[in-house]
Amino acid sequence: MTSWVPVPAGSHFTIDNLPYGVWSRADGERRIGVAIGDHVLDLTAVAAAGLLDGALPDAARVFGTPTINELMSRGRPAWSAVRRAIGGLLSGDDRSVERMLVPMSEVTMHLAFDVGDYVDFYSSIDHATNVGRMFRPDAEPLLPNWRHLPVGYHGRAGTVVVSGTPVVRPCGQRKPPDAPAPTYGPSTRLDIEAEVGFVVGVPTALGARVAADAVADHVFGVVLVNDWSARDIQAWEYVPLGPFLGKSFATSVSPWVVPLEALAAARVPQPVQDPQPLDYLRSAADWGLDLAIEVRLNDSVVARPPFSSMYWTVAQQLAHMTVNGASLRTGDLFASGTVSGPERNQRGSLLELSWGGAEPFELADGTTRTFLQDGDTVSITAETATGPRIGFGEVTGRVDPALG
Amino acid sequence: MTSWVPVPAGSHFTIDNLPYGVWSRADGERRIGVAIGDHVLDLTAVAAAGLLDGALPDAARVFGTPTINELMSRGRPAWSAVRRAIGGLLSGDDRSVERMLVPMSEVTMHLAFDVGDYVDFYSSIDHATNVGRMFRPDAEPLLPNWRHLPVGYHGRAGTVVVSGTPVVRPCGQRKPPDAPAPTYGPSTRLDIEAEVGFVVGVPTALGARVAADAVADHVFGVVLVNDWSARDIQAWEYVPLGPFLGKSFATSVSPWVVPLEALAAARVPQPVQDPQPLDYLRSAADWGLDLAIEVRLNDSVVARPPFSSMYWTVAQQLAHMTVNGASLRTGDLFASGTVSGPERNQRGSLLELSWGGAEPFELADGTTRTFLQDGDTVSITAETATGPRIGFGEVTGRVDPALG
Numbered sequence: 001m002t003s004w005v006p007v008p009a010g011s012h013f014t015i016d017n018l019p020y021g022v023w024s025r026a027d028g029e030r031r032i033g034v035a036i037g038d039h040v041l042d043l044t045a046v047a048a049a050g051l052l053d054g055a056l057p058d059a060a061r062v063f064g065t066p067t068i069n070e071l072m073s074r075g076r077p078a079w080s081a082v083r084r085a086i087g088g089l090l091s092g093d094d095r096s097v098e099r100m101l102v103p104m105s106e107v108t109m110h111l112a113f114d115v116g117d118y119v120d121f122y123s124s125i126d127h128a129t130n131v132g133r134m135f136r137p138d139a140e141p142l143l144p145n146w147r148h149l150p151v152g153y154h155g156r157a158g159t160v161v162v163s164g165t166p167v168v169r170p171c172g173q174r175k176p177p178d179a180p181a182p183t184y185g186p187s188t189r190l191d192i193e194a195e196v197g198f199v200v201g202v203p204t205a206l207g208a209r210v211a212a213d214a215v216a217d218h219v220f221g222v223v224l225v226n227d228w229s230a231r232d233i234q235a236w237e238y239v240p241l242g243p244f245l246g247k248s249f250a251t252s253v254s255p256w257v258v259p260l261e262a263l264a265a266a267r268v269p270q271p272v273q274d275p276q277p278l279d280y281l282r283s284a285a286d287w288g289l290d291l292a293i294e295v296r297l298n299d300s301v302v303a304r305p306p307f308s309s310m311y312w313t314v315a316q317q318l319a320h321m322t323v324n325g326a327s328l329r330t331g332d333l334f335a336s337g338t339v340s341g342p343e344r345n346q347r348g349s350l351l352e353l354s355w356g357g358a359e360p361f362e363l364a365d366g367t368t369r370t371f372l373q374d375g376d377t378v379s380i381t382a383e384t385a386t387g388p389r390i391g392f393g394e395v396t397g398r399v400d401p402a403l404g
Numbered sequence: 405m406t407s408w409v410p411v412p413a414g415s416h417f418t419i420d421n422l423p424y425g426v427w428s429r430a431d432g433e434r435r436i437g438v439a440i441g442d443h444v445l446d447l448t449a450v451a452a453a454g455l456l457d458g459a460l461p462d463a464a465r466v467f468g469t470p471t472i473n474e475l476m477s478r479g480r481p482a483w484s485a486v487r488r489a490i491g492g493l494l495s496g497d498d499r500s501v502e503r504m505l506v507p508m509s510e511v512t513m514h515l516a517f518d519v520g521d522y523v524d525f526y527s528s529i530d531h532a533t534n535v536g537r538m539f540r541p542d543a544e545p546l547l548p549n550w551r552h553l554p555v556g557y558h559g560r561a562g563t564v565v566v567s568g569t570p571v572v573r574p575c576g577q578r579k580p581p582d583a584p585a586p587t588y589g590p591s592t593r594l595d596i597e598a599e600v601g602f603v604v605g606v607p608t609a610l611g612a613r614v615a616a617d618a619v620a621d622h623v624f625g626v627v628l629v630n631d632w633s634a635r636d637i638q639a640w641e642y643v644p645l646g647p648f649l650g651k652s653f654a655t656s657v658s659p660w661v662v663p664l665e666a667l668a669a670a671r672v673p674q675p676v677q678d679p680q681p682l683d684y685l686r687s688a689a690d691w692g693l694d695l696a697i698e699v700r701l702n703d704s705v706v707a708r709p710p711f712s713s714m715y716w717t718v719a720q721q722l723a724h725m726t727v728n729g730a731s732l733r734t735g736d737l738f739a740s741g742t743v744s745g746p747e748r749n750q751r752g753s754l755l756e757l758s759w760g761g762a763e764p765f766e767l768a769d770g771t772t773r774t775f776l777q778d779g780d781t782v783s784i785t786a787e788t789a790t791g792p793r794i795g796f797g798e799v800t801g802r803v804d805p806a807l808g
Binding site for chain 2: 206
């Protein structure tokens with residue numbers, strides 16, 4: 001299938017993708033759209049014109065809201081029907097929606113969904129091993145539970161922000177190991193975590209469990225996530241209850257939500273798991289995803305983490321998150337954890353790239369970094385490495401100085 | 405001030421209290437109310453009749469919503485004005501709202517507010533010391549950071565439920581220390597945590613900090629919290645990222661939100677802190693709260709934890725939670741952590757009451773407990789121990805068997 005809308009070579013937004021987002025013009029009114037090439041198709045207008053009624057009888061209402069939550073709540077048959085209808089409008093001979101295309105350069109993107117709960121996993125074996133080697137050099141790098149369950153924790157949903165939002169360097173308590181007491185001040189070890197996030201569409205009732213093989217009935221789509229982290233604040237606070245202020249100041253997500261359905265051809269077997277996980281963590285289908293991620297710091301590519309190396313899949317994460325009966329809400333976001341591959345240039349955090357700050361690395365402009373400096377911009381992109389090209393756009397953010 | 409509404413001796417809901425809640429009759433329509441004696445004053449009707457317009461010009465709209473979030477967002481002057489107006493309607497000679505009183509026995513209570521983020525602190529020095537002594541018997545019971553900052557973490561907002569909701573025993577992975585591998589099954593160490601929770605009214609922008617002395621400008625009210633905990637699931641999962649499935653299956657809160665303003669006379673100095681905390685954690689005013697908590701398991705009172713013994717106050721928790729610039733949303737809930745006093749009968753969890761399961765305790769019916777059995781009902785109540793009697797009602801829940 002090809003589109004009559006021009007799609008420049010290398011564009012992330014092909015007819016095979018059709019990701020959803022929320023955008024506005026200068027008047028600020030939020031509308032739902034789908035990305036195609038360098039344009040946004042105004043779905044609020046398309047639906048108001050009745051062009052999606054065949055797929056979703058109340059499409060005008062669903063696409064008349066300022067988020068995609070209502071669409072996401074409708075379930076997989078509705079998602080597929082709407083996607084087919086949009087694909088048809090953009091690929092047939094009939095160009096009646098041409099006047100509803102808006103150049104991307106003219107729009108401002110917003111957070112596409114109201115976030116329910118935000119959960120962050122820790123599912124890269126290379127990342128967890130690197131962190132273990134740095135922090136516990138004389139012990140087994142992976143903790144005893146790591147190969148038995150996808151370790152995760154809840155983050156702050158209220159500070160999930162859309163790509164482009166500046167990130168103010170956070171202040172807080174830090175205590176170097178040899179200092180007698182903590183001090184207050186701006187973080188001096190500000191870091192990123194390149195992650196992939198999954199957005200829940202169909203909710204569940206309290207007490208229900210979601211089987212690993214039912215993941216596509218509940219997860220609507222996929223985004224890129226930068227889980228900004230203040231390593232000095234985190235190191236002092238996190239025992240015994242986990243990360244809190246070291247993470248809660250900001251989590252950036254990409255504006256375009258790629259439908260899980262669009263990634264069908266990128267699904268690949270996950271790495272072999274040893275030991276075999278318990279029954280509830282097994283799925284019949286493959287839920288590895290072959291995505292090539294790229295992390296840029298200013299003008300330098302600093303890492304290319306391969307998502308296919310993740311030890312735990314989205315299906316296992318969802319099954320684990322609900323095995324205790326915890327309910328899901330439309331808009332729940334769960335992220336993979338930092339994506340790192342086995343190679344040095346595949347590490348998805350500066351903590352790993354600089355080996356805890358001990359090994360500065362060089363940027364294209366000749367300067368070096370361990371952690372982030374004020375004014376630095378970090379951008380994370382990804383596209384499929386198997387199947388037709390599907391891109392995620394980017395999640396980007398600039399570091400602003402701490403407030404006085 | 406006394407009310408013309410009969411307030412039985414010992415009632416929690418005196419004219420000095422006036423807590424807000426959301427209730428319905430058989431038709432299920434959610435309405436906002438205030439508790440007085442054994443009645444609910446239907447504020448949705450009171451506001452629709454124009455009787456609160458003097459305090460809040462758009463009261464009919466604010467009290468026409470199914471939660472108190474809109475009221476909470478309006479800020480302290482509005483909260484005070486509405487409270488004064490309601491007090492006047494219930495205490496003067498004019499009994500025009502008498503027909504808007506509904507017997508409590510005829511209503512169903514609901515969650516009063518939409519929860520934004522849920523944060524759980526760990527602010528009782530006796531609780532943290534007990535846990536430390538149990539889990540690290542040969543080490544200093546308090547970890548190095550504990551006296552420097554209020555340790556906390558994010559919990560699952562989507563599974564905060566109103567008092568009375570049955571709690572299904574969760575399943576998950578557990579691994580006893582001497583077992584070779586984890587197994588899957590129902591938790592065998594199901595516990596409670598008796599806590600006090602604070603509900604945010606006025607939000608902040610990303611990047612803003614809230615000074616400890618500004619707590620009353622942001623916190624609207626106070627509830628009781630039972631942070632149900634599966635100790636076996638928690639013990640296996642929680643290193644290094646903190647509690648997750650061991651807590652996320654359910655957190656119960658009391659239906660009536662007691663205005664922080666109502667507790668003015670119960671404010672007392674907090675325990676002396678040594679070392680002195682950093683500047684941002686200091687408040688000029690006293691923010692200890694002298695509340696007497698009572699925990700009942702079936703028909704037995706099993707603990708009477710004193711909230712005045714808490715090491716970290718609500719003001720310090722709020723200042724800490726926002727010191728990194730994390731924003732607040734209306735409806736954010738943050739809880740104190742398990743409230744335990746220094747005495748054995750003041751411990752707010754079964755983990756402490758049974759000393760990790762090693763010392764069963766006896767109930768009034770002659771049976772013993774370490775952790776919860778199916779069919780057990782736990783109810784937590786509290787009232788002020790200084791100043792006029794202000795009660796919180798209760799947060800209660802029955803344990804239902806695990807799902808097959």
